[in-house]
Amino acid sequence: MYNHRGRGRGRGRGVFMRRPNRNKETETTTSSTPHNDNSPVSIRSTTASLINKVTINLELDEATETWFAQFRNLWNFVKRSPPTSNMLTQHLDTVENPYEHVLRLMYNSFDFKLAKSKSLTMTIMEEFKIYSTVSRNRIHHLLTSEIKIAAFNVVRKQSQFGLMKLVVDIYEMLNDCDIFYDLIVQMIENKEYKDACQCSSLLRLQDKFGIYEFLVPLVLQDKLVIVEEFLNDSPHHQYDLVSYLDSILGQPSSIRITLDNYIVKQEIPHVKFEKLSYKPWRKLIVRLIKIYNLPADVSPYLNKKRNEGALYFLLNKRFVDQSFGYESWREMVEEAVQDDENLQKDLVVQIALFGTPSEALMWANYYKIPREDWPYSVRLFNDNPDKDRHQQQNLQPAVEENWDTVNKKEIKMPVLKLNLPPDCVILVDNPEGFRTFLDYIKTETLIGVDCEWKPSFGVQRNELALMQIASRRAVYILDTISLAHQANLWQELGKTVFNNCDILKLGFSFTGDTSMILQSLPSLSFNQNGGFLDLLTLWKQIDKHPKVKLPFEVHSGGPSLGMLVQICLGYVLDKSDQFSNWERRPLRQSQLHYAALDAYCLIQVFDVLRRCSESVGFPFEDTCYHLMTVSKGKKKKSRTNIGKSKDGPRINPQPPSPHYEPKPAEQVKFVCDSMLQGLGKNLRRCGINTAILENNEDHQECVRFYQDERRFILTRGTVFNTLNGYVTPGHCFNVQSEDVDEQLKKVLEYFNVTVTKDDVFSRCQSCNSNSFVKISKSTINAIALEDSKARQLEYAEAIDLADEATGFSSEDDDFCPPPISYTRKWETCTEEKIDFGLCMTRNGAKIQIRDVPEGILNKHDIFYICEDCGKVYWDGTHFERVLANRLQGIVMK
Template structure:
C-alpha cells in the first residue's frame, strides 16, 4: 500500500469548528456550520463529514456492531477502511466522530473500539504512515476528542496520535480553555500532555480546589513535586490572615471571577483538614505550612488544657510533657499557656512554665506574681485546679475515684529494650502461652506529623512484656527479630490474640514494623466486637455503668466495678526513660484484656449465647465469601443476579458532619432524610443518568447510595463499601441501614444543620429588623417595577451587616432547654444588599416565603448562602426528633 498519494476528494479542508463539534451528536449538517470564533484555536482541519459511500459504510458498521460487537467481521471491516484511506489518521478521526456513542463513549463503546483497533494497526505500519501525522492533524484530533466526556478516550487518542511528541502546540488551546473557565478539562489536558512546567497554580489548580474538585488536582500533583509545595504553601497563606478564611479568599475569588465556588468548604475547620491531608499525602516539611502548624498547636494547647482542668483526664507529668510539645518555641503560645494555666487557678504550673520559657515578670498574670511574693497564702489554690465552668461547692467533699489496679506484681512487668532480651522473650516466654493481650502506644499527634509506634505490650497470664520499639529499632538489624515475633505469636494459630479496637493497633504495627507480616485472619479477637454482640443479646455484665461510650475503660468498669486510670494516656511515649506510671499504665491496658475475656465468657455460660462459636465467627468472618448463584440450565433468558452488599468491617465511627453521599434517582426521599440528619447529600434528578453517581464519586469522593441492578453494575468500579445497596423501601429502615453500615453518629446538633433545598451548610444570620426591611423592599419592588431600560444595579442600595458571632451558636427560640449548638457554618459578618434583596454573592433571598405572622414572632433568621432559602426556629425541629429521626438521633 502507498500512503504518499493525495489527500483524496474533499479532504483536508478547514470546514468544521470546535463550536460545531460541541453541538454535534447524530451527524453533521453542512448547511448549519457556524463561523469559528478563533480560527487558530478552534478550527479542525480534518473534514469530518461523511460522503454517500462513507455514510453507507458507517451504517453497516453500526449494524454489525449492534449485533455481533467486536467480532472478526467488524475488526476486518475497520482494518480494510484504515488500509484504503488516503490518510488513516484523518479517516479514523472521521469514523470515531460519527460513531453514535462518540459524545458519551464508554469503555466498551464503538468509538473506543475503533481507536483501540487503530492503535494496534498503527503499531504494525507506523513507519509507512507516520509522515501523515502532521501538527494540524494532532490539533484536530485534540479539538475533536475533547468534545466528548470520557477522559480515558482522550488518553487513548493522545497516545495514538503521539501528542506528547509535539505537546507545545497545544499550549494556546489550553490557555483558551482556562479563559473559558474549563478548569477541570485544562488540568487534565496539561497532566496528560506533560505541560506541568508551563502553568502555575493559579491557572486552574486553585480554582479547582475552591470548586472542591480535588480528585483532578491530585491526579495533576502526582507528577509535579514543585506544584505540590507551591499549592499547599499558597493555601496555607490564607490561614495566616487576620480575617476569617472566607474573607481571606474573597478578593481572590472576585479577581479571578471563579464560578461554582463550594462556599461550604471555605471555612477554617474544613480548610485546615484539607491542607493537613495534602501535607501528609505529599510528605511536605513543616516549613511549607507555618500557619497550619500554628493553628494546630493552638488547638492542641486548648485540647490539653480542657483534659487537664475541665475533664481531669490527664496526669501532671503527662500534661507538662505534651503541652511542651504543643507550644514548642512559639513565644505567643508560651505566654498563652502561662495565662490560661493561671486563669484555671493552677498558679504553680503557670509559674513553672513562666520560668521555663524565660517570660518577663511584667508579663506574668497577677496571681502568679502574688504567688511568688507570698507562696504560702496561695498554696491552697493549686491543690485543686479551679474549673472555669463549674462553681466551687464547699459543702460536698471531692469524691476520689477508685481506679482498677493491675493484678500483677511490678516485678512481672518486663521492659524489653535490647536484642538479647527480645530474643529471650521470643524463645522462652511465648512457648507455653495460649492466650495473649496485645496493645500499642504512640505519642499523640495533634497536627500533620506522622505517628510512630513507640511501645508494643504483649501480656500473658503471668507477665506483661513491654517491647520498646524505639530502642529495639525497626531497621535491618532488628528485622529478623520482628519477623520471628510475627511467626511465633501473630501468625501462630495456637495462640489467641486479644485486643480492643484492634484495627488501629494492627495498622500501626503494619506501618512501623512491616517485617512482622501479620495475618489478621489467624486467631485475632477484638473484644469490642464480642461485647457489642453480647449487648444485642441483652447479656448482663457484673456491674452496670450509667454513662460512658464503647471504650476499654467502660468495659473494665462493667466487668470489675472500677474504670481505668487514663491519666498517662496522653503521654510523650517517645521520651526516655519511661516513667513507672507509664509502664504500669501500658501493662494494665494489655493485661486487662485477658481478664475481660474470662469475665465475658463466664457471663455467657448460663445463657443461650454460644460464646466460643461467636468468637470463632468473628475471627473467621473475613474469610467468608459470597456464594455464586448457579445458572439454570434450561432458562431461555439469563438474568444478571443482583449482588449482595458485602459486610462493613473497615469503616471507623464518624460524625454526621464528616461523611458525604450521592443518592441515585430512585432514592430521592432517602437523600432528603440524610440532609435532615445533617449529612451532606447530593440527590440526582429524575432525568439524570445513573452513571452520574460514578462521576460525582470520582470528582468529590462521595459514597454512592443506589439499589438493585445499578448496584451490581457499579460493583467493582469503586472500592469495597464505597457503594451501598439500599434494600429497604421504607424510608426509616433505609436510613437506619445506611447509618449502621457507615457507623454514622447523628446528634441533635446535626439535625437541620444543612440546607434542605441545595445541600449547603453555609448560612447568614439576619436580625428581625433586617428581615423586615428586606420584606418591605421586596413588596415595594413588586408594586413598583423598574422602568424599561434601567438595570437593577442602577438602584440606590444599602448594606446591612450583623454582629459577628462564633461558628458554633445557640438557637434559642422554641428549642429544648438547654439550647442545641448547631453544626453548620455561620457567617454573620457578610453584608446584605437590602435594596436588591440579595446576598453579596448575588443570590436572591427568598423573602416571599416568610409568612407575615412569622415576621412578628421570630427574632432571628438564617439564610442559605447558596440558594437564598430562609429558615427560622420553630417546631419543625421537635417534630423531626419525634418522627422519622426519633430512633437515629442520640
C-alpha cells in the same frame, strides 16, 4: 470530561485573564498567593489561529458516506473482528491522508460523543492504531502539526477520557506537546479549568503551569478529584498547592473574606462558597499531606492552629477532668507549645486563670517569658508567694489538686494495681532481649496484647511506640521504636505467635491497634482470624444474655476498657499516663506500669467473664470460637444479603418529629442522601431548599450539611442508624417507601411542612437556587443570536431536545413554572444583570440557551434564567395539572 455544556453552581463571572511571561527559572515556582492583588495568576492572551478550531473538513463525501454505511452494517453484525478490520484497512489504503480521513470517520460515528470501550468509534481508532503502526514508514510524513492540533480539537468535542488518551497516542502528540500549550492557555482564559488541568496532565505539560492557572480555581470549585489526578504526577505542585492552602489559614480574616477579593478580581465561576470555611479547608490540607506524604513543615499555619487546639484540650483534661499526671501533662504541653512564643504566653495566662499561679510562674520561668507579659496574679505570687491574697483564693479550685493521682473524690472504687513483681515487667529494646521474649512467649496459650503511641495533634502520621504482650506470669513491653528495623524478629513474632491459633490473643477494640501495627511494622504480617478475641465484642454478646451477671454495677460511662475493668474487677484504671509522649526515651516508670497494666488486665477481665458465663450455663467457649472464626465472614455475608432475610436488617426506631407546629416551606432545609435523589427533586419542586448528594459522595456528607447549614437529613436503610447518631433526635428521617410521591408525603407529614401554590416551582431543580433573571422575548432571542455566533461545528448526529422542552426536568413534562399570575417565592432581577457578550449571568453561569427549542423562543413572552446554573425556564401550561395529580393533597388550597 471534555464536554463543556454542563456547569455547576457558582458566584463568579467568566472573563479573560492575562498571564505574565515566564522564563525558564520561574516556570515551576510561585512567588505570591492569589489573595494578594499582585498575584501572578493572570494568563497571557494568545492569538494562535488554530486554537479551538478544526482546520480540516469533517464532512463525508458521497462515496465515503456510502462506504461508511456499509461498514456500520458490518460492524453491527460482527463488531470488532477480522472482517471489519480488513474492510477498514482496505478503505484507508485508498485515501490520500489516513490521519486526516480517520478523524472524519471518528467524528461521524453515531456513538462519538459517548465512545466507550466496545463502541464503533473505539473500534475505528483501535484498528487505526494498528494500521498506523504497520504503515508508519509509508504514512508518517503525513502527520503534520496541523493534523495533530485538529485531532486534539476534534476529540475534545466528546466526553470520554479513554478516547482522548488513544488519540493522543495515535497522533504522537507527546512528541510535539509544546504546540498544545496555547490551546491549554485558551481553555484557562475560557475558564475551562477542568479541561485545562486534564489536558496539561495528559500531554505532560504540567511544568508549564503553576498552581494558580487552574489548580487553585478547581479547589475553589470543589473539583478535588481532578486536582488529585494532576498532583499524582507532579510532586512540586503538591508542595506548592498545600503551602498556598496553608497560607490562607495564616491570614487574620476568615477564609471566605480572605479569598473574596481574589475570586471577584479573577471572576472565577462556580465557586463552592460553602467549602470556604475552616473545617473543610483544614480537612483538605490534611488529606493532601497524607495522600502525598508531605513533610510537616509544608503547613506551619495548620500546625499552629492544631497546637492551639491541643493546648486547650490539655488544659481541660488537666484542670477540669483532672485526669492527667504531672509528667504526662508536662510532656504533652511541651509537644503542643514547642517554640511558639504566643502559645507559651497563652499557656501561662490560662494556667493562672485556673487559679494556680505557682504553676503558671514555673512555666513563665521555663519559657523565659518577660515579666511584663505575666498575668497580674502571677506577678503577685512571684513577689510574695506566702501572702494570703483574696484574688487567688477566689480562683482556687474547690478540690485540692494532686498532680500525680486521679481525683480521689470522683472515684468510688480503688485503683487497680499490677499484681506482678517488678522484675516481671520487662522492657525489650534490643535484639537479644527480643529473642529471649520469643522463646518465652511461644510456650504460652493465653496472652493479652495492647499498643501505645503518642497522641498527634498535627498532621503527622502516628507511629507505634510500644507493644505490650502479657501472660499470666509476666508482661513484655516491646520498644517498637528501637526495634522497628529488626524485620526478621517481627517476622518471627508473626509466625510463632500472631499466626498461631493455639495461642489465644486478647485485645480490646483491637481494630485501631491492628491498623497501627500493620502500618508501623509491615514485616509483622498476620491473619486477624488466627486466634484474636476482641473483649469488647465478647462483652456485648454476654451482655445480651439476661442470666449472666457481672460482679459489680456501674451506672455511668460508655463501653470502654476502664468500664469493663470496673464491672469485672471492682477497680478503676488510672489513666493519668494515657496521654503521654510515648516516643520519649527513657520511658518513665509510671508509663511502664500503665502500659503493662493495660495488657495484663485483659487476662484478668477474661477470667471473670468466663467464670460468670459458665456459672449460668452460657456457652462461653462456643461464643469465643464463633467470634474469632465466623463473625467477620458472617458480617460480610449478611451485608451482601441485606433485604433477603425474613426480617431484614435491624433499623433503629424513628424519634418524634422536632416540629409540633406547622412550618412554611421556605423555613425548612433538607439534605437528601444519594439514595433519595428523586425525593430531593420533588422537594425542590415544592420550593423547599434541598441539597442532594451525588452518587460518588459519602453518606457522611449529610452530617456536614447538618452541622454547617442546619439541614434535616433524609436517608434510608441501615445508613439511618449511622447518621442518626450524629444529630439531634428527630433531625434525621428514615424514608421507608419505595414510591417517590409517597416519600414526599411522608417527609412533609413528619416535619409538619406546609406547601402553598406560591412555593411550587420557585426553585431551580438543577441547582436548588431561587434567584432568577426575568427577561423578555427580544432579549432571549438576542442571547440566542450571540450564542449561535460562538458555536463550533455541531455534532453529526441530530440531538433530540424534546426531552428537555419543559426546562425543569427531562423526566416528564410536568416540571414547568406556573403562570405569571401567581406570586412566586423567588428572587427575580432585571435583564441588565445579563452579560450578553459572554452569554452569562452575573454569577458566572453559562446561559443554557441551546437547550431551548427554537419554537419555544418565539412562543412565549417571558423567560426566566437561573442565576446560579444558567438553566432557562418559561411559563408552562401544566401547573394546574401538576397540582391536581402529583401534588394533590400536598399543596394547600
